[in-house]
Each structure stands twice: as structure tokens, then as C-alpha cells.
Amino acid sequence: MRNAAIFAASMLCATAVSAQVTVDVVYLRQEVEAPPVLSNLDPIPEDEGIAGAEVGLADNATTGRFMGQDWALEVVSVAPGGDFAAAAVQALGTSSLLIVDAPADALLTVADLPEAAGAILFNATAGDDRLRGTDCRANVLHALPSNAMRTDALAQFLVFRRWDETALVYGTHPDDIAYAEALRGSLEKFGLELSDEAEWAFDADMRRNASQEVPLFTQELRDHDILLIADEIHDFGRYIAYNTWEPRPVAGSEGLTAVAWAPVVEQWGAAQLQNRFEEHASRPMRPDDYGAWAAMRTIGEAVTRAGSAEAPALREYILSESFELAGFKGRPMSFRPWNGQLRQPIPLVTERAVVAMAPLEGFLHPTSELDTLGSDAPETTCTAFTE
Template identity: 55%
Template sequence: MTSMAAMLAATIGATWATGAAALDVSIGYLRFERPPHAVLSNLDPIPERRGIEGAELALGDNRTTGKFLGHDYGLEVISVPFDGDIFAAARAMEADHDLILLDMAAKDMLAIVDAAPAGTLFFNVGSRDPALRDSACRAQLLHAIPSLAIEADALMQVLLAKGWNKLAMIEGPTPQDKALAETYRKSVQKFGLKIVSEASWSFDTDLRRAASREVPLLTQAFKPHDVVLIADAHGDFARYIEHNTWQPRPVAGASGLEAVAWAPVVEQWGAAQLQSRFEHLSGREMTPEDYAAWAAMRTIGEAVTRLGQTDPAELRDYILSDAFELAGFQGRPLSYRHWNGQMRQPIPVVNAHAQVASAPLDGFEHARNPLDTLGIDLAESRCSAFGD
């Protein structure tokens, strides 16, 4: 029996004994397409149905369980062009769905959640903005995608464990780059590392021809350092830094050593099976956004299976409780933080060809859950919407 089949069989067996009522579980996926962003390389195009296909894979998983219990799952996808009316689309979706996945920028997500009918439960599968888990949190918005702070903390744990304590950072020119750089600074301070030098990326030349000339000049003035940390939110220039620095140093952040929610090189704990099933469905590799959408759908499926009902308030309470666990093919059960709705998950730290580590690392302990060493902890949280 495969690991997925074993997991589903265990879930079904646990629930079957309590009896099951027929249920229709209708879930919405609302995406606001981002405007195109010009980058220096087209080697990594964004899949057209990124995220959506992760939700579709989980839909099949939910249906596998549901057919034994009389639970029928459905998924409606609305993808709004970047110049379209996302709020009209949200109103249309909310008329038929009270369980909705949101894939869009934080400001649009907040506007939709704030205007939604009472009782609607949303899952963020597209925004890593730390503020959504902090001062801008909303009680009816849970987060299946990790924040920038979680990913930064995972990376800093690995750098600290390797003794790479001195960092030189290159910050990109966009507002998103600057937000990422600030997140890195906070994480560096949290774990006691040090940024010894900083540089701003301002080149708009064709780096396919000029990287070997421009990058050494940019990095020549760096003080002695162990790693070059790259704050490049769009994956624009980062690929041209490695092997072009003035001093031979590893790179991390947006290239080289990266902390991500999911990557094709994750293979342990049954992950290879999930990767294979996704590739069979979509014809491509699974991205972090696909994994987040898969996890959100499976969260709903697991909660419905355990509770035998679809009421959003009841599902939310259960998902945020200590009783909820989700098998996520990452070696530890996934759960949700009751104070801000963030899904707890291990964070793979990877390079292009292999998984280097899974954070949190051994030695980074926590009184409640080692996964809470990543990102905003309860004592640091400014989120008051959850009542904790």
C-alpha cells in the first residue's frame, strides 16, 4: 500500500466508526492575476495554472476519501485578469461558496476578506506578506503558504548551523525586494548573525553578457564575509550572482541556497510520490504555490472528514485546535497556529539539485512546537483578531 493510500485508509477507518452523513463540500479558488514583471531572464516562466493545479490534485485526494463517506467535493476556479474586477468576481464566488482559497496580493486579499459575508472562511495560498500574520491579520483568513519571515528564519537557522555568520547582502530595486531585505535583517538579528556589508542592485544591462564584469565590481568592496545573501523577490538578477562574486563565496536567498515551502528536489517522507502524482496531473514540477493550494484543500478535506460537517465556523475551530493534524509529506504533521492562522510546516532549504536541510533544525527548540521557531511567535505577534 502506498503512503497516500495508507494515510487515506487510516483517516477513513477512524471516521467510519463514528458514522458519516452525505455532504456536498463546494470550495472556491479565486485568483487575481499579477501584472507582468519584466525580468532579465525568461528561464523560469511562471506556469499559467500555478496554484490551481495544486488545488486540483488535492481535490482528487479529497474525493478519494469522500467517496467512502458520502462526501462530494467540488472546486470552482475564477482567475481574474490583472486589469479585471476582482471584487465583482469575489461577490459572485461568495454567493455560492463559504470556503474559498485566495491567490492574490495582500492588499486585495484584505479588501475581499473585509467585505465578505459573515461566516466565510478563506485560505491564503498566494501572499507571503508577514503583515497578514501580524498587525493586518483577519480572524476568517488562514494561511497555507509560509510568510517571508518563516522562510527567512529557516534559511538563517541553516546558515547559523554551518557557522556562516557573516553575511554580505545585495538588495534589489523594487519595493518587494526592499521588503524581503528588511525581513532578512530582522531574521539575521533574531538568530544572532551579522550583515557586514550591503549593496544595492541597480543594473539594467543584459547580464547574460555583462555579469562577469558587473558582479565582481559590485562585490569587490564587501568586508570579509561567509555568504552573499540576495534579496531578489522576483528572481530577476539573483541567478547571475553565483560564481561571479569578487571573492569565491556561496550565495543564498533568491539563488543558491534557498528556503522554500516546496521544491522538486524534496523526496523524503513520501514526497516523491506526491511529486510524481502532480507531474502526472500537470505535466510540470510542483511549485510552492501549488503545495500551498494542495495543503489548503487537504486541510478542508481533513477537517470535514473528522467533523462530518461543512460549517465554516466549526471547521475553523477544529483546524486551529490542538487536535488537528495534516500529513504533508514533510516528516512532521502540519497544523495551524491558533494566534494568527498560519499553517505550521517544515521548510525545505535546498539548492538546485538537492535538499540540504529541513528547518527547524535539531537544537532549535521551542516550548510549544519546534516549528514555531520559524516566523512570528505568539509573544511577538501583534495579531489580536484571533483572541489570543
């Protein structure tokens, strides 16, 4: 009997050793010089995104300790003007699993490298809709919600509140223009009216002049129920609220915002994630942190379920109907097989509270209500996942 027990124990040890999986992940970041803005109240943390990946790594390692997994994260950060492609080639030489923190064009440069053909690139920080559409790549999966997912969430709330007539003020930065375009698309998709729109091109110091300039500027807008702001670099939008000619709520980039994550998200176990993150980074979790965390946890879940750290096997499992990720948003999250986007609920928040969680009740879909947010299969212009 004793010999049988010893034999069984030795077989378990042998199985554990043979099942040992080493998972090397590279966080590849292209540093970008922040555009000048009027206010310095919102400094960008130096570890934004990276901290989210580190917390995700710790979560993976906790489970991996019992599964024979050995986790490692290397951070490669390229200074503005540096050779991002060369850094990517070097990173791909050490791992086929990259979490990429970079603007859309830089991400596409990496995706099109010959060395990236068999890799998985997790887009953690770029919300550009074109990355999920005409410029999609089969080796790129998107952990951060697209601009259209965020603006669709906001449009659903406007329909719910019957705020049918909208006006739009947008900035001149490329991110502002892209977000404004997503807003227009969502308003049309959900049957809302864009009564008027105007470009914000003031170069005056709104910290001193907002109470004079904003009423005059918004006086020209046609009648509307809510004023939408496209100011993704957070330059002027904060000065619009409470200074409009007509008393109207503000939403979009300011006021009521649709985001991947916010410190006010506390239900569905989210407070546990918030606490773990704050303990690690000594600051609240931001949307890009959540995108990086979700990317790392996707890798962790796939490695555990697929029993492999090889990119082709992981990609097949991640895009299958079997994959689910618990994202602390109240519903299991999964990836869309037509464009590689992570389906996920979108919190609609103010600075102090969660107002709603999209998709809202009543917005139905034949397979998943989460697919009412962003590009659905019949609407997609992405062909890379079907070729």
C-alpha cells in the same frame, strides 16, 4: 436472521444518506502581470496554484467517496485590472470556503467584505509577513509559509554552519524589499551579523556584462561568510553566483533557497505527491502549487474530522489542538491559533538536492520546534485571533 440483516443494511444506507456532505470550494485568483526580467528561462505556468488545488481535490475525493462527501472546485480567475472584489462577492455567494491566489492588498480587500465575515479564506500564495501580523484577519488562514518562516529557516542553517557574518544584495521590486526586510529580521533574531548591504539597481544586460559588473559591485562589500540575495522576481540573482569578487556561497532567492516546496523533496512519502502532481499537471510542483494543495487538504481533513462543511465549525476544528495535516515534510503540520499560519518544516534546497530541513536540530521550543520558524505567540502583532 435474514430480516435482521436486511434491517441492518437498510439502517447503514440511511445513515450514509443522512451523512452525505457536499463541499463546494472556490479557487479565486487575481491575475498579475509579471514584471519584466532579464531571463525567460523560468516561465510561470498558467495553472500555477490551480493545479495544486486540483490535486488536493482529487486526494479529498478519494477519501470522501467512502465518507459520503461530494467534492467540487470552481476556478474564478480575474484578469489584471478586473474587479476582484465583485468576483469575490459572487464567489462567496456560492461557497464560504475560498482558496485565494492574490497579492496581499487584494486578499485584504476580500477579507474585509461583509460577505466574507463568516467565510474562511485560505491564503495559498502570499508570503507577506504583515498578513500574519498587523494586517492579519480572523477569517484568513495561511497555507503558504511566511517570508519570515523561510528566512528563519535559512538563518538557522547559517548558525549551524557558523557562517556568522553576512552581506546582502537586494533588488528594487516590492517583493525583493519585503524579503530583504525578513532576512534582516531573521539575522537579528538568531544573532547573526549583517556586515554590509547594497541595492541592485543596474539596468545593464547582465547576460553579457555579469563577469565585469558583478565583481566590481561586490568588491565594495565588507568581509562576509555568505552573500544573501533578495531577488524574489528572479531577475538578477542568477548572475551573482560565481561572479563575486570574493569566492563566497550565495543564498536567499538564489543558490541555497528556503522554500515551501521543491521538486527535489523526495523523503517522507513526498515522491508520491510529486508523482501524482506531475501526472496531473505534466510539470513539477512549485511552492504556490503546494500552498494551494495544503489549503485544499486542510479543508478535506477538517470536513472528515468535524463531519461538517460549515465554515464556522471547520475554522474551530482547524485552529484546535486536534487538527493535524500530513504534508509530506516529515512532521505533522497544524495551524497557529494566534495568527492562522500553518506550521510546517521548510526545505533548504539547491537546484539538485535538499541540503537541510528546518527547524534544524538544536533549535528548541517549549511546545513545538516548528514555532522557531516565523512569528511565535509572544512575538506576534496579530490581534484579530484574540479579539
